[in-house]
Amino acid sequence: MAKGQAAFTLQLKPGKSIKLSGVYDNFSPTEHILLLKDCRSAG
Numbered sequence: 001m002a003k004g005q006a007a008f009t010l011q012l013k014p015g016k017s018i019k020l021s022g023v024y025d026n027f028s029p030t031e032h033i034l035l036l037k038d039c040r041s042a043g
Helices: none
Strands: 020-028 033-041
């Protein structure tokens, strides 16, 4: 990764939510992974 970039893993409890703004990058249904680019908090 480039300097200043970071990777995050999110796990939410049932009934909880977050709002993010980003650009869709990739999705793997077999690995249950959604990748977003330029992701920021929208809340």
